[in-house]
Amino acid sequence: MPEIKFTNHLKRFFPALTNGPISGHTIAEVVAALDVAYPGLSAYIVDEHGKLRQHVNIFVGEDMIEDREGLSDKVNEDERMYIFQALSGG
Amino acid sequence: METKNLSVVLATRKGVLILEKQxxxxxxxxxxxxxxxxxxxFRHPYSGVLWAALDSDHWGAKLQRSDDDxxxxxxxxxxxxxxxxxxxxxxxxxLSYIWTISEGHAERPADIFLGTEPGGLFYSKDGGKSFALVKSLWDDPGRSQWFGAGRDHPGLHSVVVDPRDANHIYIGISVGGVYESKDGGESWVPKNKGLIAxxxxxxNAEVGHDPHLLVMSPSNPDVLWQQNHCGIFVSRDGSENWEKASEESGPAHFxxxxxxxxxxxxxxxVIPGVSDEVRMAVDGALCVSRTEDGGKTWTAFREGLPQENCFDIVFRHGFDQMGDVLMFGTTTGNLFVSENRGESWELISSFIPPVYSVRFMK
Structure with a gap:
């Protein structure tokens, strides 16, 4: 199973969030699986049409995903994913 | 009035603040x-639930509730x-932004309205467990003439329910105008006659006006006031006609x-500012203007407020009242209170974040 690592900022809203294995062959499947494990989490990552939020980044390995609209990027069994917030603030 | 234990909830750039008078x-x-x-x-007056609309830069607009203040x-x-x-x-x-969270009629204590961007009214009959878009308003043909002001899309910021009739509802949209429903939100009619865009x-278009905030008189619900982009307006016939109530020469206008x-x-x-292209205190001096004759005359109260080099303005939900006590929070993080109906003011803090709403916890 691929592995996922989260920004600490998300743990603020989902204190039980833990890095680790997650099922799915595409980013969209992974996000759906995350929402089952942590109900409501997907709404923090994607908007109501499933598009990656503007100030959220998902990496597979060291590469940022390409399909921010449909999350169709593939994830291999041995890969690691990261969900980060973009750098912004004020 | 006894002011001890008054409490107020603030929506700020850096979180929710609750203050209590001790x-x-x-x-x-x-x-x-x-x-x-x-x-x-705000705290819902019938359920006592505290509601907060988050505008997270990263995770989107979010709604949170607290049952323990x-x-x-x-x-x-x-x-x-x-x-x-x-x-x-x-x-x-x-849903990119929650402009307002509002109770409904006292007879329907579980009602909650959300005014949102882009230009949506959401309604919950079950205390906020579920919300549905009020389709009749979204499908109104006039919506094609709404537009955003200072933001990408129109924002629905005011929801006002007639205390005499739970089905009689007004909303205010920036930019769109005032709409009225007499059938509990089944149908809507624009009510902008007399406004100037x-x-x-x-x-004098029917739709496309810019009320910044719409309020109803609790003691005579046929009287409505709005601070509009183009001045202060009052209606004394349930929004059939609006009359300009701005000062001819004086700060009470924008x-x-x-x-x-x-x-x-x-x-x-009202809390005057310099009009749209500037958005600062008038002449660098902050004042609160009060009328007691329906807008024929205004008095600007300045005691206790900064009178030079002041850049503050107050956002639409940043001003509230509880009896004789008035409070407002500003864009530069100053919080002021008056205990004599706005005639003199005291600074509570000048170190809080920019303030988006001030609501006494009723």
Whole structure:
């Protein structure tokens, strides 16, 4: 199973969030699986049409995903994913 | 009036603040969501639930509730625009901002309204467990003439329910105008006659006006006030006709908040600013203007407020009243209170974040 690592900022809203294995062959499947494990989490990552939020980044390995609209990027069994917030603030 | 134990909830650029009056001082007793912009916060007067609308830069607009006055919070499932709902810019409608959270009629204590961007009214009959878009308003043909002001899309910021009739509802949209429903939101009629839209080719258009805030007189609900982009307006016939109530020469004209006295429909307060392209205190001096004759004359009260080098303005929900006590928070993080109906003011703090809403906890 691929592995996922989260920004600490998300743990603020989902204190039980833990890095680790997650099922799915595409980013969209992974996000759906995350929402089952942590109900409501997907709404923090994607908007109501499933598009990656503007100030959220998902990496597979060291590469940022390409399909921010449909999350169709593939994830291999041995890969690691990261969900980060973009750098912004004020 | 006994002011001890008055409390107020603030939505700020850096979280929710709750202040309580302890002896003679206002103390911050709770800070929730540090660092997160909060677009609106209020305590529902019938349920006692504290609601906060988060405007997270990263995670989107979020709704949270607290049953214990901010000690703990629960994430509430966000309402969604229906599949296929499109904005006027022909993009899929995404709930990007919660402008207001409002109770309904006292006979329907579980009612909650959300005013949102882009231009949506969401309604919950079950205390916020579920919300649905009020389709009749979204499908109104006039919506094609709404547009955003200072933001990408129109924002629905005011929901006012007639205390005499739970089905009689007004809303205010910036930019769109005032709409009225007499059938509990089944149908809507624009009510903008007498308003002036200086930025439109037809200044008297039926739709396309910019109320910054709409309020109703509790003691005579036929009287409505609005601080509009193009001045202060009052209606004494349930919004059939609006009359300009701005000062001819004086600061009371442009601004965002307006407040009407709970017992006297002719008494109202505004906090003037320099018009749209500047948005600062008039002449660098902050004042609160009050009328007691329905807008024929205004008095600017300045005691206790900065009178030079002041850049503050007050956003539309940043001003509230509880009896003789008035409070407002500014864009530069100053919080002022008056205990004599706005005639003199005291600084509570000048170190809080920019303020988006101030609501006494009723």
């Amino acid at each position: 002896s003679s001082r206002w103390e911050i007793i709770n800070h929730s969501f540090p660092g997160i912009p909060i677009s609106y916060a 901010g000690k703990s919070w629960q994430d509430v499932e966000m309402p969604k625009y229906p599949e296929g709902a499109m904005t006027n810019a022909d993009t899929p409608a995404i 200086e930025y439109l080719p037809n200044q 601004g965002f908040p307006v407040m009407v006295d709970p017992t006297n429909p002719e008494t109202a307060w």
